[in-house]
Amino acid sequence: MEREQKELFERMFHPKSIAIVGISRIYTGLGGQFFLRNLQRAGFPGTIYLVNPTAGEISGMKAYPSISALPQAVDLAFICVPAQFVSQVLEECHGKGVRNIHILSSGFKELGTPEGIQLEEEIRRVSIQNGLKVIGPNCMGPYVPQSRLMPWGQIPGTAGSLAFLSQSGTLTQRISEHGHFTGMGISKAVSFGNAAVLDSPDYLEYLAEDDDTRVIGLYLESVRDGRRFLEVARRVNQKKPLVLWKGGETSSGAGAVASHTGTMAGEDRVWESGLKQAGISRVRSLEEVVGTAMAFLYLPPPKGRRLFILGGGGGNSVYYADICMRVGLQVPSLTGETREQISAMVPSVGSFARNPVDAWRAFHDPDYMKQILEVVFQDPGLDMIILDRLIPRMTYATPEKKDTSQAAIDYLRENRPHKPLVAVVDGAGEDPYLAAEAAQLRQRYCRAGIPAYPSLPLAAQALARVAAYYQRN
Amino acid sequence: MEREQKELFERMFHPKSIAIVGISRIYTGLGGQFFLRNLQRAGFPGTIYLVNPTAGEISGMKAYPSISALPQAVDLAFICVPAQFVSQVLEECHGKGVRNIHILSSGFKELGTPEGIQLEEEIRRVSIQNGLKVIGPNCMGPYVPQSRLMPWGQIPGTAGSLAFLSQSGTLTQRISEHGHFTGMGISKAVSFGNAAVLDSPDYLEYLAEDDDTRVIGLYLESVRDGRRFLEVARRVNQKKPLVLWKGGETSSGAGAVASHTGTMAGEDRVWESGLKQAGISRVRSLEEVVGTAMAFLYLPPPKGRRLFILGGGGGNSVYYADICMRVGLQVPSLTGETREQISAMVPSVGSFARNPVDAWRAFHDPDYMKQILEVVFQDPGLDMIILDRLIPRMTYATPEKKDTSQAAIDYLRENRPHKPLVAVVDGAGEDPYLAAEAAQLRQRYCRAGIPAYPSLPLAAQALARVAAYYQRN
Numbered sequence: 001m002e003r004e005q006k007e008l009f010e011r012m013f014h015p016k017s018i019a020i021v022g023i024s025r026i027y028t029g030l031g032g033q034f035f036l037r038n039l040q041r042a043g044f045p046g047t048i049y050l051v052n053p054t055a056g057e058i059s060g061m062k063a064y065p066s067i068s069a070l071p072q073a074v075d076l077a078f079i080c081v082p083a084q085f086v087s088q089v090l091e092e093c094h095g096k097g098v099r100n101i102h103i104l105s106s107g108f109k110e111l112g113t114p115e116g117i118q119l120e121e122e123i124r125r126v127s128i129q130n131g132l133k134v135i136g137p138n139c140m141g142p143y144v145p146q147s148r149l150m151p152w153g154q155i156p157g158t159a160g161s162l163a164f165l166s167q168s169g170t171l172t173q174r175i176s177e178h179g180h181f182t183g184m185g186i187s188k189a190v191s192f193g194n195a196a197v198l199d200s201p202d203y204l205e206y207l208a209e210d211d212d213t214r215v216i217g218l219y220l221e222s223v224r225d226g227r228r229f230l231e232v233a234r235r236v237n238q239k240k241p242l243v244l245w246k247g248g249e250t251s252s253g254a255g256a257v258a259s260h261t262g263t264m265a266g267e268d269r270v271w272e273s274g275l276k277q278a279g280i281s282r283v284r285s286l287e288e289v290v291g292t293a294m295a296f297l298y299l300p301p302p303k304g305r306r307l308f309i310l311g312g313g314g315g316n317s318v319y320y321a322d323i324c325m326r327v328g329l330q331v332p333s334l335t336g337e338t339r340e341q342i343s344a345m346v347p348s349v350g351s352f353a354r355n356p357v358d359a360w361r362a363f364h365d366p367d368y369m370k371q372i373l374e375v376v377f378q379d380p381g382l383d384m385i386i387l388d389r390l391i392p393r394m395t396y397a398t399p400e401k402k403d404t405s406q407a408a409i410d411y412l413r414e415n416r417p418h419k420p421l422v423a424v425v426d427g428a429g430e431d432p433y434l435a436a437e438a439a440q441l442r443q444r445y446c447r448a449g450i451p452a453y454p455s456l457p458l459a460a461q462a463l464a465r466v467a468a469y470y471q472r473n
Numbered sequence: 474m475e476r477e478q479k480e481l482f483e484r485m486f487h488p489k490s491i492a493i494v495g496i497s498r499i500y501t502g503l504g505g506q507f508f509l510r511n512l513q514r515a516g517f518p519g520t521i522y523l524v525n526p527t528a529g530e531i532s533g534m535k536a537y538p539s540i541s542a543l544p545q546a547v548d549l550a551f552i553c554v555p556a557q558f559v560s561q562v563l564e565e566c567h568g569k570g571v572r573n574i575h576i577l578s579s580g581f582k583e584l585g586t587p588e589g590i591q592l593e594e595e596i597r598r599v600s601i602q603n604g605l606k607v608i609g610p611n612c613m614g615p616y617v618p619q620s621r622l623m624p625w626g627q628i629p630g631t632a633g634s635l636a637f638l639s640q641s642g643t644l645t646q647r648i649s650e651h652g653h654f655t656g657m658g659i660s661k662a663v664s665f666g667n668a669a670v671l672d673s674p675d676y677l678e679y680l681a682e683d684d685d686t687r688v689i690g691l692y693l694e695s696v697r698d699g700r701r702f703l704e705v706a707r708r709v710n711q712k713k714p715l716v717l718w719k720g721g722e723t724s725s726g727a728g729a730v731a732s733h734t735g736t737m738a739g740e741d742r743v744w745e746s747g748l749k750q751a752g753i754s755r756v757r758s759l760e761e762v763v764g765t766a767m768a769f770l771y772l773p774p775p776k777g778r779r780l781f782i783l784g785g786g787g788g789n790s791v792y793y794a795d796i797c798m799r800v801g802l803q804v805p806s807l808t809g810e811t812r813e814q815i816s817a818m819v820p821s822v823g824s825f826a827r828n829p830v831d832a833w834r835a836f837h838d839p840d841y842m843k844q845i846l847e848v849v850f851q852d853p854g855l856d857m858i859i860l861d862r863l864i865p866r867m868t869y870a871t872p873e874k875k876d877t878s879q880a881a882i883d884y885l886r887e888n889r890p891h892k893p894l895v896a897v898v899d900g901a902g903e904d905p906y907l908a909a910e911a912a913q914l915r916q917r918y919c920r921a922g923i924p925a926y927p928s929l930p931l932a933a934q935a936l937a938r939v940a941a942y943y944q945r946n
Contacts, residue, residue, distance in 0.1 A: 171789075247795065248795065318641070322722045
């Protein structure tokens, strides 16, 4: 990426000054006042200018009549004016020397009307002609906790290593939530809607060189130039793993894409083969984006797909094995010394050399868990580990045990470099109290650098994707 | 089912007297003392006898030296003695006139040893010869909240309409949790392990005639007689929907089955075609068993698979449509009067006649939700409805709205006979507080008779299965 382009992006994501163009006198929900309120709440440290043609003052702050009237060329302008005025505002931005712009306004191609399509083409023409970097239209824009650039962040924000590029504002907001509560944190997130000017490859080029970003999640509905996207994505993916969710796979979904971002979802089989050739990890939900990204961030590269599962309950063992096989992992029987040593510790393993190992005691006795794991760490025939963890509570098999989670977490934090290792803490059952307890326990694991998942399928999928990535790359 | 057989089952599930055979002097975790403690905690109103050859007294209660010494033939005996003594205890039961027996003990076929296999065959021989009804071995046994027969229920139990048959004790416990917190309740649950004597078709025959049971969930790893199972399952399914989860689909899973219940999982393609021919709804997780059962319990039969989705957020609309298509539902564009009327209420629907309808206002304005739904209720081209519901909280689009959930729930409870209608209340994001809030809100919906799911895929799958059932039956 050229130096000038990179510097523009730096100013976009770490602005010292912002203008909110088209802020209304009163609060109207999603719009300029909403951005202002959230930036203030987030403690944004830069200067905020308001632009309103007639108000003079809004919320006790001076309002400038136009962009031209601003005392400086801001690093980033939010545009909230009605669709038909947007291209005129872009011209003004150019005149003032404002290069980075986010357009919240909708009413463009996503309407499917000739007028909407024409307005969007006009935006694109003006922007390209004048070298403007434009996010949107029809989107929530940038989100960077490190800069307190959290214009729609009513959720606590944490700075971290995961970037997220998305054509859905809702999903961008939700990933900021996951980023905070898992402790992974967000480096940069961008909701970029219709992608009239900047498209995913542009952001990817920047993120590839961004020191704060280590893994990149994407929710895409379309790309303007498929060939360029795949070329850039392939290149970036070798350096920083991409985890991509494509919306609009089915005909109904593609119809919804047209009316959401006014773009063409494209044939899914074309996407499938392109992504496969480019070696990109493809997922199918936000939880999978988050879960797979977390595995990339926290785990050492697995040497293969042979999984060891330590849990409790024979039924669990059965369907855990089914799920892992189905996502492409292997759950081999134990052999040799591992078999002997684990059979001595878990008698039921004996005759079958079973894996998953069904050992309730490992839930509440960290020393016992440790003894089993140390055997597994030594076995070159086992590449990765899933630990099933119960929420400390009364269960029929461990009625009155004290919470030993911290000792387990401490041991795992120390020893996680040995082999890729994740935890499952399942709070299903619809008990509100346990749902909260399970989320809290997962948080403790994640914040100690041990990926923890609410369900085994999510854990297995994350491991399978990470294993596939390192086999390819 | 013959009258005598039925009466035996009635006594098994509603016992007036229970013997705990092989209870130890001290508490040792899973075992006789554990059953005693839980029956007392549950307020079991019948008589409990303890049997221990030498103790004389346990926990302040008289302990009888043998079953023969009991003052009466109990309705149900729990057997907790070591494997090698079980068949002898069965002989004693026969001598005393005890017909219903649950065997907790393990150490049988699941070990894969010649001795284990022989001990299990001996149990089977003695039981069949003497007409004993035996649950197990190697399992948690029966669970009937209505009778306070909750020998392992440390979770609050609710009596209700869902029966559950399972070869996993862990899953049986977990379904009791779902049953309580969703308010569906459990009629009878049986963890029956190795199924040496009574097998799933036996329980099914009884449940078919059980007035308390309206829907039957199953977790099976094997059946002894596949032909009989399919014949019985087909017949019962016409009367009361079955929702079946088969463990051991893959080779790893089948290996785990052998060491869990000592049974043969069978070829999965044989199961698949058999279940399909018998018209049984097949699922692949406990959450799907629960979610599908709830749809069967609460919804009027859908007339087809054409789904209307009311939610918020354009990205959601896209992947919601993808998910629904993939499970076999249709998400048709709106047409005719529906299109006109909904376009008037939700301007963005306009040119695309989009479905899912993206209307944030419906989250917090029950009157608006109602206006949209009343149009949908009238449209013969739309068969079923998914409502996306937010947890009342601050979000970027509805920052400071009051909680209007109760008005929405009241309206939906009144109007749910019009069309099958379910809600999605997603608490993902790993915020412990919101996880609990979401579970609570789902609870309020479910207890009002409106199935509520933690994710759209679960809701869509449940609707797809219910629609398929009524198309077949």
